[in-house]
Amino acid sequence: MTQSVNNLDQVPAIPQIVIVGGGAGGLELAVRLGKKLGKSKKARIVLVDASPTHLWKPLLHQVAAGTMDSHADKREYFALARSHHFEFRLGRMDGLNRADKQLYLAPVLDEDGEELLPRSTLRYDTLVIALGSQTNDFGTVGARENCIMLDSPEKAERFHHLLINQCLRAQAKAPAPGQGRFTVTIIGGGATGVELAAELHMTTKILSSYGLVNFHPEKDLKIVIVDAAKRLLSMLPERVSTAVEKELRSIDVQIYANEKVVEVSKEGVKMASGTFIPSGIVVWAAGIKAPDFLKEIDGLETNRINQLVVLPTLQTTLDPAIFSIGDCAACPQGEGKPSVPPRAQAAHQQAELLAKSLIRQFSGKSLLPFVYQDYGSLVSLGNYSTVGNLMGSLASGSVFIEGTIAKLMYWSLHKHHQVAVNGWFHTWLTTWAETINRVKNPRIKLH
Template identity: 75%
Template sequence: MTHPGEQALPRIVIVGGGAGGLELAVRLGDKLGKRKQAEIVLIDAARTHLWKPLLHQVAAGTLDSHADELEYLALARWHHFTFRLGRMDGLARAKREIYLAPTLDENGEELLPRQSIPYDNLVLAIGSQTNDFHTPGAREHAIMLDSAAAAERFHHKLINACIRAQATKQAAGEGRMTVTIIGGGATGVELSAELHMTTRILSSYGFANIHPEKDLKIVIVDAAPRLLSMLPERVSAAVGLELRKIDVEIHANERVVEVSPQGVSMASGKFIPSGLVVWAAGIKAPDFLKDIDGLETNRLNQLVVDQHLQTTRDPNIFAMGDCATCPQGEGKPAVPPRAQAAHQQATMMVKTLTNRLKGKALPTFRYHDHGSLVSLGEYSTVGSLMGGLAKGSLFIEGLFAKVMYWSLYKKHQVAINGWFRTWLATWAETIARVRNPRIKLH
């Protein structure tokens, strides 16, 4: 709070506490907030942060989301920024204000009224949501795996279905439950392997009627000619081979035209009867961002930014992560919506905003693709590394790939919590694995 006669600090407002937004708030808080050079405000609709690449594990029950969540209020206290709970739904560029919708509690009663938050510099890091491409029935009958709440909802449905199967002794193959995953990207592929592993573990906890091949059928449907179409073909082929080994059914080159309570219909005429449907195909930025107060957006509602990550029509507003489309240069595609891109952008934005406060030139963002890794639970990890380790792409799999995948999450934890807290958390995770069931059973 500013006292009479005291000059107000420049206010940097960050909307979105995902991988990039939270890392930026922590670093700016430690650099500028701690020294009283700027007021840093982070806004998010949730009270806790969960690394989005872990959602498939939450859905399968192999990760307890509550154990890995980070409290925004605690992080704000430790890292010298302010946290505000709320969901942005409007912008007034002339007033330099954003608007937050009323926040309701679990009973539907108003917890916080509509709010207006002033800013000097605004960073939109709102992330993305699942794009159902207006497919009939998708919103009503499929779970969109784009939040911790959605992943928890899927897990509860999965466990309930397994309890029903356990209570009813059936002949082999009779009444087999089908989980259809729409989308053959990283989320869909990783979820399919985790689900198979979950069912196998359940059978060891007294669910004698649950068998991963006999009682659960896992199907992946994708409109592209192959799984993981954005990654090298060798990675795609290796993943497809591993999934077929565990009896995952793959339908490539198939466009979904309708999702109903009975199952999934495809343009080719195929129909997959399904007990559970997950939609993990495609992303878009939230709908309210479309041309918000005159800012330039693309057909996916993403804000168009330049190579400084400034929006094209307002130098006081920056955008990063999945909600932004950032050019890489003539003839190149935009920066891909990946966690590594958000991390790199957050790192640069610390320098960008520091320079802006000092009136210095802004740095240019250059994306460095370090490759991609896909985890198939306990079965395998495959991927490709790019950059300094190899000219072009280096294919990796097995234990080395598993370690690399694990280290990505640890790198994110270090960026937020520092080395010491991350070290303590890693030991706590190790102890919890010994003390707790291997999957969440409720």
């Protein structure tokens, strides 16, 4: 299909490495390559993203609950590019021409729907696709129209506004007799779902202490988690799941396990068993898929959830010049084993490995194979608890942890990402600024 484009890209005199997607993996890769290849002018490093700012995706549940101000944690890509010797191109990839080594960027629109940047093309010598993932509703009737998909800062903020508005309504006017509590139903019992449930409970308790005397968290709000698996956090050890479920039940979160959602309407959630949950807000946090346009894009091999199938070197199976990392890549772990799980730690490890590989390639050396190291998982339940398991080099076997140590390790995950992107000194300054803001600002975002 012929595409009308405005080619803003000049053919460089040096090789051009284009990274599409500024998430945990893509941004860290751009920073590493910028320092090693961009600074010395050995290669031109270009990062492409549809948003001008970066926010670490595991924090979205905190943005939704209002316990973190996304504007305070976002980083500007243009500023990061200037500091780390790469270039940033604002745009959303929507096509690929492997024969000419070009990718297509859709027009960028402003807040009023007016064209800000025209459709354009971008040439590459090496292409890395790191587009992350989006929510997979599995074709459930009404899900797309009636659920908030918690997969972007904008949607997390929209959920927060709906929650605050409902709390204000409860403050202004008590529910009529028999009306019942306002219900937030979370579909998906993975880390995002359970962390959101705990943060929501904490948020509403704090809200009631800010003068909303007519709003009572226990009386006015009900939080429900629905999951098709037999237990929450089914991909993690059962001991972690049991500890999380016990903590959630202690704060009156209702759990429906082994229940498949078949329809979501404006009135609520219907399950295959016939159970119906009347709901004011429904959040879909069950399952992921790569962006739909990646499905067999220009003949590349993809799987059933649109992930690009890659070799151990992280190259796509049908084009050695195209790599993929993070949630949008189906990376093998070995014969008979599932692909590398879509976790932030996997994206970080892949970015680190691929940076070394591409630098080696410039010296005529072979690419390195990726070997995933599972260091375990941590699940934060707000101020109530943090639980998880440590694996790999961090522990002998699988070790269950909870409490203060687990909280500190969960906090350190974000700091580790900040160090990878910003360096130790900037992260140290940012941490002090966060500490000061916690003292002078409200504990939750109130608008």
